[in-house]
Amino acid sequence: xxxxxxxxxxxxxxxxxxxxxxxxxxxxxxxxxxxxxxxxxxxxxxxxxxxxxxxxxxxxxxxxxxxxxxxxxxxxxxxxxxxxxxxxxxxxxxxxxxxxxxxxxxxxxxxxxxxxxxxxxxxxxxxxxxxxxxxxxxxxxxxxxxxxxxxxxxxxxxxxxxxxxxxxxxxxxxxxxxxxxxxxxxxxxxxxxxxxxxxxxxxxxxxxxxxxxxxxxxxxxxxxxxxxxxxxxxxxxxxxxxxxxxxxxxxxxxxxxxxxxxxxxxxxxxxxxxxxxxxxxxxxxxxxxxxxxxxxxxxxxxxxxxxxxxxxxxxxxxxxxxxxxxx
Amino acid sequence: xxxxxxxxxxxxxxxxxxxxxxxxxxxxxxxxxxxxxxxxxxxxxxxxxxxxxxxxxxxxxxxxxxxxxxxxxxxxxxxxxxxxxxxxxxxxxxxxxxxxxxxxxxxxxxxxxxxxxxxxxxxxxxxxxxxxxxxxxxxxxxxxxxxxxxxxxxxxxxxxxxxxxxxxxxxxxxxxxxxxxxxxxxxxxxxxxxxxxxxxxxxxxxxxxxxxxxxxxxxxxxxxxxxxxxxxxxxxxxxxxxxxxxxxxxxxxxxxxxxxxxxxxxxxxxxxxxxxxxxxxxxxxxxxxxxxxxxxxxxxxxxxxxxxxxxxxxxxxxxxxxxxxxx
Numbered sequence: 001x002x003x004x005x006x007x008x009x010x011x012x013x014x015x016x017x018x019x020x021x022x023x024x025x026x027x028x029x030x031x032x033x034x035x036x037x038x039x040x041x042x043x044x045x046x047x048x049x050x051x052x053x054x055x056x057x058x059x060x061x062x063x064x065x066x067x068x069x070x071x072x073x074x075x076x077x078x079x080x081x082x083x084x085x086x087x088x089x090x091x092x093x094x095x096x097x098x099x100x101x102x103x104x105x106x107x108x109x110x111x112x113x114x115x116x117x118x119x120x121x122x123x124x125x126x127x128x129x130x131x132x133x134x135x136x137x138x139x140x141x142x143x144x145x146x147x148x149x150x151x152x153x154x155x156x157x158x159x160x161x162x163x164x165x166x167x168x169x170x171x172x173x174x175x176x177x178x179x180x181x182x183x184x185x186x187x188x189x190x191x192x193x194x195x196x197x198x199x200x201x202x203x204x205x206x207x208x209x210x211x212x213x214x215x216x217x218x219x220x221x222x223x224x225x226x227x228x229x230x231x232x233x234x235x236x237x238x239x240x241x242x243x244x245x246x247x248x249x250x251x252x253x254x255x256x257x258x259x260x261x262x263x264x265x266x267x268x269x270x271x272x273x274x275x276x277x278x279x280x281x282x283x284x285x286x287x288x289x290x291x292x293x294x295x296x297x298x299x300x301x302x303x304x305x306x307x308x309x310x311x312x313x314x315x316x317x318x319x320x321x322x323x324x325x326x327x
Numbered sequence: 328x329x330x331x332x333x334x335x336x337x338x339x340x341x342x343x344x345x346x347x348x349x350x351x352x353x354x355x356x357x358x359x360x361x362x363x364x365x366x367x368x369x370x371x372x373x374x375x376x377x378x379x380x381x382x383x384x385x386x387x388x389x390x391x392x393x394x395x396x397x398x399x400x401x402x403x404x405x406x407x408x409x410x411x412x413x414x415x416x417x418x419x420x421x422x423x424x425x426x427x428x429x430x431x432x433x434x435x436x437x438x439x440x441x442x443x444x445x446x447x448x449x450x451x452x453x454x455x456x457x458x459x460x461x462x463x464x465x466x467x468x469x470x471x472x473x474x475x476x477x478x479x480x481x482x483x484x485x486x487x488x489x490x491x492x493x494x495x496x497x498x499x500x501x502x503x504x505x506x507x508x509x510x511x512x513x514x515x516x517x518x519x520x521x522x523x524x525x526x527x528x529x530x531x532x533x534x535x536x537x538x539x540x541x542x543x544x545x546x547x548x549x550x551x552x553x554x555x556x557x558x559x560x561x562x563x564x565x566x567x568x569x570x571x572x573x574x575x576x577x578x579x580x581x582x583x584x585x586x587x588x589x590x591x592x593x594x595x596x597x598x599x600x601x602x603x604x605x606x607x608x609x610x611x612x613x614x615x616x617x618x619x620x621x622x623x624x625x626x627x628x629x630x631x632x633x634x635x636x637x638x639x640x641x642x643x644x645x646x647x648x649x650x651x652x653x654x
Contacts, residue, residue, distance in 0.1 A: 009647070027370060028476060031568060033408035033553055034374035034467075036474045039367055043354060046451055047361035048466055050419040054458030081360035092377040092419070092464045124373055126464070131381030135462035137419045137453070139375055140361075147363045149355060226360055241358060320336070 003104060004097040008127055011104075018108070019115075019122040026088070026123055035123035037088065042143040047078040050092075050137035061175040064103045065185055066207040067136065068110025074228065075140035076118045077211035077281045081226035083148035083218035086118050088141040091125035095134045107136075113185075117210070148214075148285070153223035153242035153301045157286040160295040162212045164256040165231055166263075166270060169277025171206030173266055174199055184208055194265045198258045209281045217285060220293060224285040230276040232308075234284055236320035239306060242286075248299035248308040248318060250275075275308075330431060331424040335454055338431075345435070346442075346449040353415070353450055362450035364415065369470040374405040377419075377464035388502040391430045392512055393534040394463065395437025401555065402467035403445045404538035404608045408553035410475035410545035413445050415468040418452035422461045434463075440512075444537070475541075475612070480550035480569035480628045484613040487622040489539045491583040492558055493590075493597060496604025498533030500593055501526055511535055521592045525585045536608045544612060547620060551612035557603040559635075561611055563647035566633060569613075575626035575635040575645060577602075602635075 021029040027036035049071065051057055057067050072089065079086040091111065095104065115122065184204050225238045239246050253274050263270035286301055287293050306318040348356040354363035378384055384394050399416065406413040418438065422431065442449065511531050552565045566573050580601050590597035613628055614620050633645040
């Protein structure tokens with residue numbers, strides 16, 4: 001069935017039934033003019049992210065499940081980057097009315113799967129149609145007792161990152177070669193430009209990214225941001241907000257062995273992927289050198305100079321490279 | 328200048344500077360991973376609405392200013408319909424990178440104008456590009472001491488509406504005849520299918536709708552919804568949520584004289600526009616018959632029957648007509 005055969009009202013009913021909220025904090029979820037959430041004694045965190053067809057996702061090599069999953073992950077990542085606890089989602093969805101019902105189901109399967117992983121509840125949204133290309137956006141609501149801002153880094157703080165960088169960007173390069181969707185959810189294999197054991201984790205990082213939960217980092221981080229547009233651009237943002245500089249050692253950047261192998265096979269510089277690839281959804285944060293930290297130290301905060309040191313010990317200016325829309 | 332020449336980062340800086348928040352409740356606005364809002368002792372209201380080019384707005388007869396203004400109004404209307412106080416906005420914006428800078432400026436002028444009218448602050452959002460057609464969405468955050476739900480109507484309650492119905496739908500019909508944008512903001516006149524004094528308020532209701540603030544209604548309404556998809560569909564929703572029926576008198580529906588004249592000139596039934604036109608952004612609510620109410624009574628809540636009585640006294644079943652996406 002196509003969406004225009006189902007209709008907005010009956011679809012809304014289905015969604016409402018499927019995403020019935022259980023939490024007592026939700027006074028009213030889907031079904032009124034606005035969602036109603038009980039007052040809370042912690043700070044309220046609000047973030048939103050939009051994904052458009054042909055720009056953020058290409059259905060030639062992404063499934064609708066993956067689009068739904070990633071939409072939630074990318075928003076949760078922003079709440080995590082504030083040291084917050086994600087709680088509620090509002091979803092905006094504009095699809096062509098000739099879209100197949102199965103696509104929509106698959107999208108909501110992905111959303112639901114991510115919601116379960118992050119323990120968040122859908123409390124509202126808007127369904128509409130689009131003339132050309134789908135657009136989806138989510139707003140995530142969370143709470144934090146003491147939010148970790150981008151602005152708290154001080155000279156002398158060490159700079160840390162929580163996991164491998166560049167895997168997602170490398171996965172995207174691989175997908176562009178394969179040029180068809182991979183159903184990672186069901187464990188499907190594929191034509192191999194590199195071995196499947198190398199390729200699978202990279203492609204997964206791109207298609208089904210899992211946002212990094214900060215845990216104890218929340219208590220020790222002086223500043224934090226998620227790596228979504230690329231290490232250098234996101235580090236520059238943190239430095240801008242804190243009014244400081246940074247000194248990063250390329251040799252300390254955490255790169256996965258799979259990414260280095262795949263980059264080698266593709267003839268791409270793995271450090272370029274790691275510094276400007278984007279969509280890592282890892283946490284980049286700073287902490288006092290006195291703190292014991294369970295993450296990889298990649299450099300330190302300076303008064304104002306922003307440099308990176310390559311593997312031969314040469315210094316270069318660190319500039320905000322990364323993915324910019326409209327460029 | 329085109330958007331791709333400005334770039335996302337420099338655009339973000341401009342927006343941030345322009346929409347600097349003043350309220351002490353905003354701990355962090357634009358510029359971190361998520362906005363941070365201070366805890367509040369009232370219920371939190373959250374709503375979102377998306378508008379896509381070619382579906383919700385057609386740039387052949389709408390200006391970008393009007394799109395921005397309407398996006399905020401339609402969301403504020405949902406907060407008002409809960410008896411709430413709108414406070415914060417998050418904005419998602421996907422435009423073609425070849426869009427002219429002036430269009431974007433005009434869009435933000437409209438957003439800002441509406442924000443000033445409703446006294447809300449922009450605290451976050453997402454800028455991205457789209458391959459084909461623009462998509463904009465806003466999430467509105469508000470507070471209410473005692474939210475007015477759709478579910479509180481009881482048999483015997485009177486049904487009220489706050490203002491004229493069908494003006495907006497009639498304005499849209501007129502615009503489709505004129506087939507070009509009207510700069511109502513600067514007081515421009517136009518080619519006239521009917522007199523300008525008749526046409527202007529109708530077209531304005533469609534292009535620059537102002538959400539109805541409930542004021543004292545909040546204290547007396549047993550149930551409330553905003554009329555956004557059309558009187559009958561929205562009344563049906565209120566009845567569904569309350570588990571009741573309704574009896575509406577067509578002769579009591581508030582129609583403007585301009586709408587009746589224009590509908591006559593266009594050969595359209597004005598009552599059809601009033602019952603299923605949509606985008607009125609008036610409030611539809613119920614209240615005990617003992618209450619003194621400053622709004623137009625159009626009928627009363629019944630146990631379960633849903634009927635309307637035409638101007639000749641004949642009864643018809645009241646069905647949820649109105650605009651449905653994907654139909």
